[in-house]
Structures are given as structure tokens and as C-alpha cells.
Amino acid sequence: MDCWVPTAQDCISGLLKYDGGQISIDGLDIGKKSVQAKERVGIVPQDIAIYDTLTAYENVAFFAGLYGLSGKLLKERTLEALEFTGLLDQAKAQPKTFSGGMKRRLNIACSIAHNPSLIILDEPTVGIDPQSRNHILESIKKLNERGSTIIYTSHYMEEVETLCNNIAILDQGKMLAHGTKDQLVDMVSDVTTVQVFFANNVMPDINTINGNCGVSHIEAVDHSLKLSGKNSSIDINGILARLIETGYQIRNIDTCKPNLETVFLNLTGRKLRDGEEG
């Protein structure tokens, strides 16, 4: 997913020429009416893009100023953005004294003071504390409710499930799927996943089951085994019988509904991507 966002950001901000298609924001062609179109966009880059030696207020005011705000309106919007991101009481502090979460929130505040109609957020919750993360997610919901369109990029599927009503899964620069959450989940509805819990937390050897009884994927999760396979081929009863025959005591069995993560893994594969970027 990483490859798409910088490219899109660069195209929208006019840094990158695109050789096909058209980008319009509120009906304004970015190629023809670049300035007016840019005024409607707020970009929150993945890397924190603020000045450490300017105060939080000065940071927001500077970037809002580059969007054409000035005077009383600039002051009002700057304070509004700081309040919105929960940083109003830190307005006079320099970001070098901030926690990672506060810096992320300031990073967002710098992009929203001019009230953009389109906000692009690139992994805004990476490496921050749960409180800041929750605050950011709530803020994004509010921005959307206020009328801004949000393009939200994340590797955290639960965030995507919570926030997004239109989801695209991209891998290696290609869009693999696109639709609502339900539409995407339906794409993998022919896969059944069960989670088997064992008495006394004794775990069987994964190899005794893998590849048998229609199981296509198996993983150990907190003293349990998560087994997946096609509806047509997975044999739940056969798996259970095999485990009992081998001497394991089964405490509980859960049927897991497919979620966005299931969809993502199903579409992109489970092979590790060390050193690769989406």
C-alpha cells in the first residue's frame, strides 16, 4: 500500500506529472487549476513534517499561511485546529518536547487549519500511544462528519474497518480489490476459519494437521490453533477426530467470521515481505 500514497500525494500536490487519467478535486482539474485545487487539499505525510524549533501555534499558523490564510482568520483557524487535535494547551510549546503522539496530532493540525475538503492521511497512527491513537481516529471521524473526504492509508486493518466506508487493497502497486467492507469480505466468504482451544494449554504439532482435511492455512494464536480452508474442502469433524485420536483434549471451538485482515491476507498472500514495500 505504501507505494500508492506518496505517488498520489505527489500527483495531487503537483510534484509529480502523471501520464494518464485525471485528478479533480471538487470539480477542479489539478493540472489546469492547480492553485485552487490545492487549496482544497490537506496532506498529512507519514513522516512528521513540522519544525521542531517553532511552537505548535507557529507551525500550524505557518502552513495555514501558505494556504492563503492571514490576519484574524488565520489566528482563529490555527487555534481551532490545535483545539481539534487536543493541543491547544500546548500551543506555545515547541514540538521537540512533545511525545510521538502529540507530534502526530500536530502533524494533522498543520494540514487541517485551512478546512480542506479532501484530507489525505498516510499512516497517521504509526508508533504512538493508544490514547493518541484513539484521539486521532475520533478526530478523523469528526473531520469526515464535518464534510471532508478522507483518504486514509493504513496497515492496521481494524482502523480501516472502523473508519472507512470505501476500501481499496493495494499490493505491489496494483489495486487488488475495491469496495465496501461487506463487499470485500464477501470475496472470501468461501473460506471457513475455526479456532480450536486446548485443555491445559497443551498445543499439538502444527504439522500433524497442516495440509490434511482441507486445511490451507494454520497458525498458532495464544494457546490455540487457527485453521482456514475452503468451505468445499475443509473437514472440521475430521480435524477434531484426528486431534482427539492423537491425545489432545479440546476445550473450545470458535468459528471465525472473515474480516478485512482475512481478506487482505487472502489477496496479498502470507509470505513475509521483508525488505519489500507494498
Place this chain on the structure above:
Amino acid sequence: MNAFFKAAACSVKIFFRDRTVIIMMFVVPVVLMSILGMALDATFDKGFKINNFNVEYRNKSTDANLTVGFQSFIKALEENDVKFVKTDNETEGMKRVENNQIACLVVIDENNGIKLYKNSSHPLGGDILESSLKAFENRMNAIQSMMAVDPQKTMELIGKETGESFIDSMDKAGRRTPTSKEYYGVAAISMMLAFSLTSAYMRVAHEMTSSVSKRKFSTPANPYAVFLGSQAGNFVAMIIQVGVLSAYSIFVNGSNWGKDTATVISVLLGEAFLVVGFGGMIGCYVKDRSKIVKINYIIMIFAWFLNMFAGNFASIDNFNASEATMKILRLSPILKVNDAIFGVLYNNNSGYVLDALVTCFGLGLICIVISIMLYKRRLRA
């Protein structure tokens, strides 16, 4: 224009909130001025030595008083390491000046006055000799008047001439000789401006390779106005630096900057402009963040050599360098700055000022144009 001024104001704030920059730009030069001024005081207070400064003279005068007076003038200057050799052939002497075999030729003629031929190999020494000759001429005119009243007393006075009598006039404020305080009061500022090349480069390089610049580009503001605004802000910050250090040098350190302080400061500002432009140009060239520090090391070494060969550590006249080397060194804009400043400071000679200003502002402007081209290429990468 709004974006230009906002970017400029932002740059100034960032400059003055960086503690490392404050230490390097203000504290270090203040300490240098004081330490170098004191440490090298002995060298300077004993007289401003001009090593390897060879002068030929031809005395066409038949006036015995003038000849005696000129001999005592020679004696006085030889105490200050100026070597005089008599010549009978004025034309050959002029050729030797032209070929840099000697620094100056002095021709004494009671009818046509004193003529001085000099080359560019020792501009400071040449200036000193010129002002000393003026002092000598004034003194001889006074002596001629005194002779009419009391010839005996006047001859005694001529015989007692010392170097101070002539070199005195080098210092426009009436002090004896230029001291190390004067020299390093200015040289330390010129030196720190050259070292500021690293911070001028670092500010642009860091910004160019950071997400902040992407955020700036994504705004509707004209990116060139933002870039030029940032550079203007850096220049304003250096103007403040020059102002503060000059004030310290003059009012606290007690250095004598002569009467043309404004000219001296304008030349220093030329150097500051060049530093901002050149540093920014290299900063614009850097694309890889991991190389910023490595390139900075190279710039530091470059700035060090620039300072050394511009005479900011010690007067370049002490180098005893060959004429060819001197010609190469004289291409250095920092040396042009120093020649211009010391010309004004020691001899009221503004002859080098225009050259220094044109060189610094011209090169600075060229660097800024190249920066914009590099910036444009980056914007459209």
C-alpha cells in the same frame, strides 16, 4: 509575496532558535575576537610587519634636506621589515614592479614630488607604504617651512625620525598602528561568515530532504517564492549576525573600524550574501539525507582552507607565497573581502570595495539562480 515574507520570517525564527547556530554564529566569533586579539597582540603592537616586501627607490632630488629626510624614512620603515634597494634606472625598476620582482618603486623628485609604482602582490603593504609616503611628504612640506625659521633645530628633528612618525597615519582614528584587535575584530567576523557556509548548507539540505518541504510544495503557495523567502530569511539572520558582531567588535572589544564603518559592513554583508547563496546551492543539490553530514565535512574543510588562504587566521602577506600562488589566491572572494576591508580600515582606500561587492553579490546571485534551477528540477522530478 505573502508566502515569500512568511517563509522569510519562519527562517529567521528557526535560525535564532537553534542553540548550536547561536553558539557558532555569535559566541564563537566573540570568543575568537577576544582570544586572537590578546594572543597575537604582541606581534601586532610592535608594528605591522610586512614580510618579503621589497621596495626600490630612485632619488632624483638634489635637495640635501629631502635626501636626509628620505634616508630617515627608509630607516624607519626598515625597522618594520620593509626592504629598500637603491636603483638608478627608473624604467627597469618599473618593469620589475610590473613583473612582480619587487613590490613597489618610489621615485623622489623635488620638482615632481614623490611617485609610487606598486603591484597587486602585496596590497596591504602597498597601501601602508603609500600612506607612509603621504605622511613623509606632509612632514617634509612642514620641514621646509620650519627650515626658514630654525634650520639647526629642524635638522636635529629630521635625524630623530622614527617609524611611528610615518606609519602613524595608517590608522585614520589617529592611533599608532593597526593592532591585532583591529585585525581580528574584522577577520573573526569574515572567518565566521565563511564558516557559516556549513549552516547555510545544512538548513537548505535538511529542508530539501525532509517531509516539511513536501508539505510546503503541497500548498498552493508559489514554491519559488517560498524557497527565495527562506533564503532571504537566512540572509536577514546573517545581517543581524554581522550587525551584532560588528557592534561587539567596535563597542565592547574596542576595535577601531575607522570612519567608513558602513563600507566595511557592506562588504561583510556581501560575503554573507555569497555564503547564503553558495550554501543554499549545495543544499539544493543534495537528494540523499544520509549524505548531508558527509558533504558538510567537506564544506567545513573547504571553509577552513578558504579562511586560511584569505588571511583570516593570519595575514596572507606572511605566507611568502610565489606570485603565481598569490594570483590564484586573489581569486578568492573572501580574500577580496578582506583586502577591501583592510584597505578601507588602514588606508582609507576604497579601491578594492567595488571589486569585492561585485564579486560577492554577483557570485551569490549566480548561486541563487543555480539553486532555483536545481529546485525546479527537484519539483518536477
